[in-house]
Amino acid sequence: MIFLLFGCGWIVLCGFAALLPLLPSRWSGTIAVVGIVGGSMLGLPSAVSKVLGGTPELASMVWSIPGGTLSVALDALSGFFLVPIYLVCTLAAFYGLEYLRSSPRGNSLGVFWCSYNLLMVSMIVVILAKNGILFLLAWETMALTSFFLVTFENERPEVQAAGWIYLVATHLGTAFLLVLFLFLGEAAGSYDFDRFPPVVQFLPSGGLFLLALVGFGTKAGFVPFHVWLPEAHPAAPSHVSAVMSGLMIKTGIYGLVRIVTLLGPPSTWWGVLLVGLGVSSGILGVLFALAQHDLKRLLAYHSVENIGIILTGLGLGLLGLSLHLPALAALGFAGGLLHVLNHALFKSLLFLSAGAVAHATGTRELDQLGGLAKRMPVTCFFFLIGAAAISGLPPLNGFISEFLIYLGAFSTVTAHSALVALGPALVAVAGLALIGGFAAACFTKAFGIVFLGEPRDPHTPEGHEPGALMLVPMGILALSCVVIGIFPAGLLPAMETVVASFTLQTKDDLSVILQETVEPLLILSLAALLFLSLAGGFVVLRRRLLRRRPVEETVTWDCGYAQPTPRMQYTASSFAQPFVARFAIFLRTRHLGGLPKGFFPRMASLSTKTPDVFRQSLYAPLFLGIEKGLHYLQVLQRGRVQVYVLYIVLALVALLTWTRK
Amino acid sequence: MNHPSLIEAVLVTVVLTNLQLLGSSRLKICIHMVGLQGIVAGLLPVLLDHEANPLRAWLLVVGSVAIKGIVFPKLLLRVLRDAGVCREVEPFVGYILSLLAAVSALMFSLWMGSTLVLPQAPVGTTLMAPVGFTTILVGLLVIITRRKAISQVIGYVVVENGIYIFGVALVGGVPMLVELGVLMDAFVAVFLMGIAVYKISREFDHIDVDRLNRMQG
Numbered sequence: 001m002i003f004l005l006f007g008c009g010w011i012v013l014c015g016f017a018a019l020l021p022l023l024p025s026r027w028s029g030t031i032a033v034v035g036i037v038g039g040s041m042l043g044l045p046s047a048v049s050k051v052l053g054g055t056p057e058l059a060s061m062v063w064s065i066p067g068g069t070l071s072v073a074l075d076a077l078s079g080f081f082l083v084p085i086y087l088v089c090t091l092a093a094f095y096g097l098e099y100l101r102s103s104p105r106g107n108s109l110g111v112f113w114c115s116y117n118l119l120m121v122s123m124i125v126v127i128l129a130k131n132g133i134l135f136l137l138a139w140e141t142m143a144l145t146s147f148f149l150v151t152f153e154n155e156r157p158e159v160q161a162a163g164w165i166y167l168v169a170t171h172l173g174t175a176f177l178l179v180l181f182l183f184l185g186e187a188a189g190s191y192d193f194d195r196f197p198p199v200v201q202f203l204p205s206g207g208l209f210l211l212a213l214v215g216f217g218t219k220a221g222f223v224p225f226h227v228w229l230p231e232a233h234p235a236a237p238s239h240v241s242a243v244m245s246g247l248m249i250k251t252g253i254y255g256l257v258r259i260v261t262l263l264g265p266p267s268t269w270w271g272v273l274l275v276g277l278g279v280s281s282g283i284l285g286v287l288f289a290l291a292q293h294d295l296k297r298l299l300a301y302h303s304v305e306n307i308g309i310i311l312t313g314l315g316l317g318l319l320g321l322s323l324h325l326p327a328l329a330a331l332g333f334a335g336g337l338l339h340v341l342n343h344a345l346f347k348s349l350l351f352l353s354a355g356a357v358a359h360a361t362g363t364r365e366l367d368q369l370g371g372l373a374k375r376m377p378v379t380c381f382f383f384l385i386g387a388a389a390i391s392g393l394p395p396l397n398g399f400i401s402e403f404l405i406y407l408g409a410f411s412t413v414t415a416h417s418a419l420v421a422l423g424p425a426l427v428a429v430a431g432l433a434l435i436g437g438f439a440a441a442c443f444t445k446a447f448g449i450v451f452l453g454e455p456r457d458p459h460t461p462e463g464h465e466p467g468a469l470m471l472v473p474m475g476i477l478a479l480s481c482v483v484i485g486i487f488p489a490g491l492l493p494a495m496e497t498v499v500a501s502f503t504l505q506t507k508d509d510l511s512v513i514l515q516e517t518v519e520p521l522l523i524l525s526l527a528a529l530l531f532l533s534l535a536g537g538f539v540v541l542r543r544r545l546l547r548r549r550p551v552e553e554t555v556t557w558d559c560g561y562a563q564p565t566p567r568m569q570y571t572a573s574s575f576a577q578p579f580v581a582r583f584a585i586f587l588r589t590r591h592l593g594g595l596p597k598g599f600f601p602r603m604a605s606l607s608t609k610t611p612d613v614f615r616q617s618l619y620a621p622l623f624l625g626i627e628k629g630l631h632y633l634q635v636l637q638r639g640r641v642q643v644y645v646l647y648i649v650l651a652l653v654a655l656l657t658w659t660r661k
Numbered sequence: 662m663n664h665p666s667l668i669e670a671v672l673v674t675v676v677l678t679n680l681q682l683l684g685s686s687r688l689k690i691c692i693h694m695v696g697l698q699g700i701v702a703g704l705l706p707v708l709l710d711h712e713a714n715p716l717r718a719w720l721l722v723v724g725s726v727a728i729k730g731i732v733f734p735k736l737l738l739r740v741l742r743d744a745g746v747c748r749e750v751e752p753f754v755g756y757i758l759s760l761l762a763a764v765s766a767l768m769f770s771l772w773m774g775s776t777l778v779l780p781q782a783p784v785g786t787t788l789m790a791p792v793g794f795t796t797i798l799v800g801l802l803v804i805i806t807r808r809k810a811i812s813q814v815i816g817y818v819v820v821e822n823g824i825y826i827f828g829v830a831l832v833g834g835v836p837m838l839v840e841l842g843v844l845m846d847a848f849v850a851v852f853l854m855g856i857a858v859y860k861i862s863r864e865f866d867h868i869d870v871d872r873l874n875r876m877q878g
């Protein structure tokens with residue numbers, strides 16, 4: 001672990017070196033990336049070794065801050081979250097080198113890279129921390145540095161607004177965590193995680209669980225705490241979105257798992273609540289994604305959806321723990337946690353490809369894009385892999401984790417469990433199926449509108465393939481999605497170690513349960529290989545058949561019209577219309593304009609806009625109400641020195657009287 | 662020389678000057694009272710006689726008496742003359758009510774002094790801490806209830822006296838450096854406030870604090 005910590009130090013050092021004045025701004029990125037690569041090479045081996053079953057390590061040091069020791073620990077659970085952090089942060093950093101090269105903000109690149117490196121290290125420290133104060137410090141550093149990254153293009157008003165929403169949301173979440181840690185720390189007399197008691201005075205452990213759920217949920221971004229995601233992700237540069245959506249929101253999941261393990265045996269309702277939140281977050285997330293026209297906003301809503309899937313898995317796991325159903329616990333946790341890794345891979349892949357599109361065409365509006373498959377074939381291919389993976393289609397990695405959750409849920413049926421386990425499990429199955437279907441529809445829309453057809457807007461630049469620095473990281477991510485999808489059985493030992501490290505099950509019990517999944521997974525691998533070879537065979541066959549014939553390229557879609565124009569194509573709105581219309585009651589889509597009327601219709605136009613329902617109907621009125629309430633406090637603000645001195649005297653006297661009571 | 666009776670006499674004088682301060686509308690009298698209070702309070706270190714080095718105690722006495730008893734009143738009287746005010750007209754809280762408030766502050770302080778656990782036993786008589794605290798409260802009361810800017814300055818000096826008495830009681834022989842520091846602070850503050858009040862009166866033709874809201878943000 002000492003190497004890992006040195007690696008963190010090196011990353012921070014290089015981050016600050018990128019800030020050095022008088023440095024040519026194009027060097028700052030290189031310096032930062034050198035730091036990240038070095039730190040990852042130092043840290044990744046120990047993280048991987050813990051996942052593969054190495055003994056946990058603990059380092060502890062006395063520090064001057066009260067409330068325990070400066071202690072960090074690396075166990076299997078931490079290692080499991082660290083691996084994607086190292087991997088994706090490094091790849092996204094390389095991508096960022098090229099992505100930011102054309103940025104007009106040469107001077108602030110140093111600040112950007114410094115924040116990026118600090119964000120990476122703060123995420124690592126959050127995962128490693130074994131002390132509440134250290135955890136919160138790292139947590140806040142993570143929030144602040146990511147805020148700086150989100151507001152990188154801060155001259156745009158929508159970026160400023162997004163930054164503020166993010167900052168407020170993350171601090172409200174931290175407030176709940178602060179209360180949680182205060183309760184635990186005061187009861188234990190120390191803020192070290194090891195000493196936290198499962199039971200606290202005044203507050204049942206269910207209350208602590210709810211505090212953790214709200215606090216970590218705000219970072220993880222499940223419904224209804226997701227409002228900052230669709231604002232912040234589109235505002236940030238694409239590789240920052242990849243890091244935030246792929247990794248940072250997962251620290252919320254990590255925190256939730258870590259705190260739940262500290263709270264002793266879980267109650268049944270925790271699992272039921274998590275499944276409910278997970279399923280509703282998944283369905284609402286994907287529905288809102290369907291209604292979006294902005295590519296990165298759409299991806300942001302898919303993060304909400306995938307966090308929902310992860311939460312469903314964790315909920316089933318907790319349910320299994322509390323009801324002593326080992327199969328449900330093992331498969332639920334394994335599926336949920338594996339989805340953390342998978343989502344980190346395919347969501348960052350999607351954000352990076354979306355960034356390549358935005359970088360090449362200068363827009364993220366779906367209705368201005370189209371036909372990019374011809375101009376950016378490689379990016380198109382990578383996006384397709386990511387899209388298939390996120391839709392949970394075999395033979396890609398997204399399917400594997402969802403499959404494990406399905407297996408866990410079905411295990412309750414075969415075990416003839418009570419209704420309390422069966423109900424949530426069936427809800428999870430139905431929900432996952434629905435989410436998978438919608439996600440496939442949504443990515444058909446996103447992929448089809450962006451890459452297929454013809455360019456929709458003649459003003460959009462033609463687009464070009466990005467350079468190697470952007471393509472290679474995307475390629476590595478796509479490759480890892482495929483590899484996990486084809487050889488999932490290789491990950492099972494790692495999942496056993498990780499799940500065994502925080503549930504009280506022994507590794508042998510777990511491996512019995514997980515071994516049962518090996519057989520279907522192997523069949524899946526075989527089927528996948530068969531599918532791939534078939535597809536490859538067809539491609540070869542097609543080439544051979546076409547070899548001596550003239551091949552003519554024409555427009556994609558002319559629908560039998562004599563003179564088709566690109567405006568006749570499906571738009572993002574029209575493609576999603578059947579879904580959006582059916583779920584209008586949730587989505588509250590606003591229609592501007594309308595159908596053409598009369599026999600000789602004049603010009604008509606239609607545009608739709610789907611603002612976030614929770615933001616519009618829950619948070620906006622809530623915060624307005626709070627603001628109104630606070631106006632009454634202005635009575636106290638008299639603007640006279642005498643009155644303020646009076647307040648001080650009153651407070652002083654009151655405090656003295658109170659302490660003398 | 663430890664003279665409990667002398668110390669008590671000093672403390673009674675301080676309380677009486679406090680009451681006179683609150684009960685009088687003439688600013689001149691208020692300034693004289695503050696000066697008197699500063700002189701008698703400044704004598705406390707020698708009366709207590711716990712200083713290992715009497716020279717230091719005397720130095721402190723000379724310094725604080727000179728500043729609080731002579732320089733401050735001179736300065737304030739001069740500002741008073743230049744600003745052309747001599748009375749506190751229409752205070753926010755009337756004189757009788759202020760006196761009652763001062764008496765309740767005294768009672769509160771006595772009650773508090775009887776229950777307050779101090780880090781070390783107060784030196785001199787048990788009355789010192791309560792009287793010091795009363796003086797602080799009275800000073801704040803002057804700041805709160807009076808309208809003229811110069812009254813605010815007077816209140817500030819009274820608070821400083823209270824802190825001085827409280828400090829002497831508490832720490833027994835405040836480290837000279839600290840006390841000199843406080844004295845310097847107060848001196849500079851009063852000096853600046855004196856100048857400011859003078860300038861304000863020239864600029865606005867009055868020194869009523871409640872009407873000075875034209876510069877509010």
